[in-house]
Each structure stands twice: as structure tokens, then as C-alpha cells.
Amino acid sequence: MDKETPYEYYNGKLGIKLKFLISDKNKHEESLLLFKYKTLYFRLKSKTSVETELRRACFGQDALVLFNSLDRETKDAITIKFGNPKEEAKKGWFAKQYIADRRAAEFYMAHTYGEHSKKLDPEYVIQYTHNASVLNTVLVAKTNRKDYIRAQGAINIDIWQSLSNDVNAFREVAHNLPTTKDTLRRKVTQYQKESYASLISGKLITQNAIKRTSKIESLVVSLYCIPNKPYVETTHEMYHDFMAGNLDVANIKTGELYDRAKFFKNGEPVELSVATIWNIINAPHNNLIIKKQRNGAYDFNHKNRPHANRTAPNYSMSKISLDDRDIMHTKLPDGSKVMAYYAFDDLSGAMIGIAHSKSKNHQLYIDCIKNMFQFTSSKAIGIPMQLEVEHHLVSDFKDGLMMAGNIFPFVRWCNATNSQEKYAERLIGTKKYGVEKSNNQNVGRHYSRLDSNRTTLQKIFDEQNDNYKDAKASYEQIVANEMQEQMQYNNQLHPNKERYAGKTRLQVFLENINPNLPKFDKSYLAKYIGSHTETSIRRSQYVTVQYQKYQLESANVLHLLAPNNYNVDAYYMTDNQGKINEVFLYQKERFICKCEPVPTFNRANAEWTDTDKQGYENATKYISQFDKIVKEHTANTMEKVTVFRTNDNYIDVTPEVVEQIPIEETFEMEYLNIQTERSRAINDL
Secondary structure, three states, X not given: OOOOOOEEEEXXXXXXXXXXXXOXXXXXXXXXXXXHHHHHHHHHHHXXXXXXXXXXXXXXXXXXXXXXXXXXXHHHHHHHHHOOHHHHHHHHHHHHHOOOXXXXXXXXXXXXXXXXXXXXXXXXXXXXXXXXXXXXXXXXXXXXXXXXXXXXXXXXXXXXXHHHHHHHHOOXXXXXOOOOHHHHHHXXXXXXXXXXXXXXXXXXXXXXXXXXXXXXHHHHHHHHOOOOOOOHHHHHHHHHHHHOOOOOOEOOOOOOEOOHHHHEEOOEEOOOOHHHHHHHHHOHHHXXXXXXXXXXXXXXXXXXXXXXXXXXXXXXXXXXXXXXXXXXXXXXXXXXXXXXXXXXXXXXXXXXXXXXEXXXXXXXXXXHHHHHHHHHHHOOOOOOOEEEEEOOOOHHHXXXXXXXXXXXXXXXXXXXXXXXXXXXXXXXXXXXXXXXXXXXXXXXXXXXXXXXXXXXXXXXXXXXXXXXXXXXXXXXXXXXXXXXXXXXXXXXXXXXXXXXXXXXXHHHHHHOEOOOOOOOOHHHHHHXXXXXXXXXXXXXXXXXXXXXXXXXXXXXXXXXXXXXXXEEEEEEEEOOOOOEEEEEEEEOOEEEEEEEEOOOOOOOHHHOOHHHHHHHHHHHHXXXXXXXXXXXXXXXXXXXOOOOOOOOOOOOOOOOOOXXXXXXXXXXXXXXXXXXXXXXXXXXX
């Protein structure tokens, strides 16, 4: 609002506020008028001329000096300086009652209109808020009619004419309220009934005034999105050719021809300028579908589609993000690329898993998982809480290794084309434009916006006309370079220097391990990511895997085998040096035991070392344990017994007693070849 008016009516008399007569800016004026102001001030203070004092200063009210008590010369000077007293006094009362309506501003800022719920432009919000605030002041004047009339310095006035004059004269804010008393009265009446909504122009709600219809917009957008990607001018020509009957448009899905008469208005074709076509195409709601159609879903997702904003976890191993990539800066001698798969910890950004291959296949992913567990198991770290992967290369494991709750408590599947969804994609870029760019040439992309990251291709002009000069190396050299860069990358300082000042990515990883990680069970994990071979238990002691013997944990393991079945499935994982330190045995999908290399020792005692002594103790310990188990089992299970047959079917017959008559018999002597038991045994041999 403008500055405060110095005039005010009090009890029907016009007065001037004393502070305006002795204001600071007048203290430096050397004039007769200033002298008179000061003289008047001291007269009032001393109460020597009370007739000049209209109102004393009290309770926040300014002291008033009766304007008519001033001499002509002083009145003229004040009028020149502050304006006509009577007119300014009226405006002063109205301005004093004016208060900006914040609720009106909130209403207009939240107000929407039209089919797509469009909000009011800022200039409309400001203008409607000022209009409402001024009308509120008019209503205050009507409510306090007596005070308003007194402020006008009159007894009986045409209040609407006076209010109209005040509204027209009030220009502290930019309003566009009616200028006549009758139109102002109608506007105030409508405002009392309908409140803030009554001030909104009907033009913002009525859509009939819009020249282009939704059908015409759809036609223009469809023409602009045909496969050859026409220019705006070409689209304008096609539109007018269609309207003139020189071009037919058909729906590819239905085969239906467009009826041009449906695009006419009042029986006449609608003429559109190139600018109008441009406006239709670049309207935000149209421009979105145009970009998706003309530029493809990948470009649309990365430039136009909304995305989620996520924060980093508080612990390492809470989430591991994995992704594959092609190594572009150095190629194999035949021009092919080496494929890589990385595993990154989300919090620290450390690369804890890495694998390479000449082809992108499932084994590349499994090798990366193996490498990750080789690293974590060497640090005695448990299972990651969550893995973030894409369906490419990994979907075949969704019912086994990558089933949530099977090995990893959580598994997050990302879309293959949505690189911003995978955090590993961002970390690959960090590695690429960090250690890789420092160690290799031509790292980047040929279309990169940053000149330093833009690669150049030198073409070889030969009969194929499709060859370029590239840095080349053997597979072993490329992999060795990658492993070296992994160490260099992990030992760089963490990018969050405020939270992890002076600490490398690897330090942040190791010092912030999630305390709730599941325990690392190699026997279960080896079944999914380990190597497999069929073997059998020999001598109740060992199995043979990769030409090496691995001993059972205990002879008691034999109790877990199926009857007459010594065949088992052996799963194992190698360490960083490719050595097998342990083998896990399963039989019919049931875990049997873990086997470690069979203990050995030198046959010559004279050459024994501490290792030989330990090997001898371990070997004899297993044998002693085996003998003890067999002995105890024998004592508990087997007893010395003998068997004999019994006949349980007896016949009770009472013999008949008869008289025996002796019969004389004649015997003829016959010499028998009687053999003893010993001779028969000898003959049986």
C-alpha cells in the first residue's frame, strides 16, 4: 500500500496529524513553514492554545491539529505537499480499512478449471485477490456506515456513489472493479452470495471459444507421429491436404478411413496456421505422447517419464546391485569384446564381485556370484540381505537361487531397459569415467555431451568399409587390467566425504556391515552356485573329486546313507586360487556332510614336519574313531548265538502190547569196509 495520508476527520472536523508537521524529513528544511510547525507543536505541548488541538495522542491514535486553525499560508503549503485535505481524508479512511485477504489468495491458487484441471495463471490469482480484498473493504464500509459517513466529513451522502468514488480513487493495489455505482453495487451483491468464485471470469471455463477441437488435435498429433517423422511444416501441409480432400488418412488397426466432415466446424474446414500446428504439437500433454511415439520408450523413460527418488541404505550388505557391461575401450585381437559382470554394494559403492567371459551367458552371472561369495567368505561376512538384478541372464534362476527367501531374503527385479532403476548402472559409470578413463584411452561415448567423454572413431578404408582402429589386447591382459582397476576403484575415497571423511569405499564397506545378515551356509549355497560331480564313498572314509580325496566328517555319516547306496552328489566351490578346500555331499537332495582333504603324512619319519605330525594325528584319529564306532555298534547290536530246529507237531499214540515169540535166525557174516570219520573227512577233501 501507499504511504499513510496525513488527513483525518474527527467529530466532523478536518484535522492533520501532528507527526506530519514535525516529521524527520522536515527537520532539515529551513523555511518559515517549519518554524510555524515547531511553534504550533510547543503551543500544543504547553496547552496555551487548546483551540488548535483537535485530538490528543493516546491509545495508538495520532494527535490531530484542527486544519482550520492554521493560517492561509500554512494551509496552502500543506495542500501542495500532501494534496487536497478533504479528498485525501476520504481516501485515507478507506485505505486504513483495507486488508489483503490471504484466504482469497489461497482459494485462487488452489482453484482449477477445464477438462484437465488447469490452474489459474499467477496474474489472475493476484488480480482476483486484490478485487476480493477491495470488496471486503466496501463491505466493511457498509457494515460501519456511521463511521464511514463521519470519515467523509458529511451528515447525509449517497453511500454507493461515495463508495464508487473511493474504489476508483483507491489505487494502492491493481484491481479492475466496476467504475460506476450501479455496477459496483451488483458486483458487491453477487460477491456476498457467491464469495470468491463470483470474481472468476467465465472465459476461463467456457471451451467453446477454442478454435481447435480435441478431434483436430488428435489428427494433428497422429499425422506428426507417422513413421517418417515429418516436420511441423510438413504436418501443416498434410492437414490442409486432408481437409481439401487431396489426402486420405486411415486407422492402421481398424482400416477405417477418417471422415473429414467430422473435422469441419459449421460445415466448413477449420483453417490452422503453422503456428497453431506448432502450439498443438508442443502443448505439454501432447508433447509427452509425441516423444514416446517418435523417440521410443527407452528415450521417453530416461527424459520424460517420472522416476522414483531413493536414499542410500545405512549398512553395507543390505543391498547388492548387479549388472553386466561390455568392455569397449580395449577389444580382443579378432575385434570382439570382453563381457563383464559386476556386483556393487549400495552403501559403499565397493565392487565386491567381478566376472569376465567372451560371451554373455548364464555362467557369467554365476561366476560373478561365486566371486562375490569368495570375497565375503574370506572376510567372514554373511549372506547379503537383498540382490538387485535384471531379468536378462538371471531369469532362469528365479525359481532356485534367485527366489526371495531361498538364499537371499529379498530379491528386486529391474527392467532390462531401465538403466536408472539399477544402482549398479550408475556405479559402472563412476568406475568407467574414473579409474578406467585414467588407465585407458578412448573411454566414453561418441555422442557424449561432455567433450572430454566423447570418443573418436578412426575408420579403416578397406573392402569391408566397416572397420575402425581400436586398442586391442589378449583376453588374459584385459581381465588382468580389470582386476587391477577393481582394487584401484575400491581403494578410492568414498564420494560422501562429509559422512565418511578420509575413508575408502572398501573401508566404508567393511566398517558398516549390517548386523542382521543371515549366516553364511556354504553347504546350501554350493548346491546352487557350486560345481557338481557324482562320486561314491570308498573305504567308509572318503570321496574322490577332481582326482583328490576328501574325507568324511565322521564314520557316523554312514548312518545317513540309503540302504546299499554309497553313491552321492558332490558340490564344491573354488577359492581365488582355484583350489577346492571343501566338498559338500548330498544324497537324494538331502545334505549328508562336509568333506575336507584327506590328511596325509610322509612315510619317512625322519623327514616329518609339523604338517606331517598333524596329518598323522588326524588320520589315526579318524581310524580310531571308526574302530570305536564299529566296536560299540557291534557290542550293542550283535551277540554270539546258535540255532537249532524244533518240531512242535507231536502225535500221541499208545502202543499195543503183544506177546513176543522168539524166532531163531541164521546170520551170514559179511565183512564190511568200515570207514572212520577221519578217513571220510580226508576222502572228502
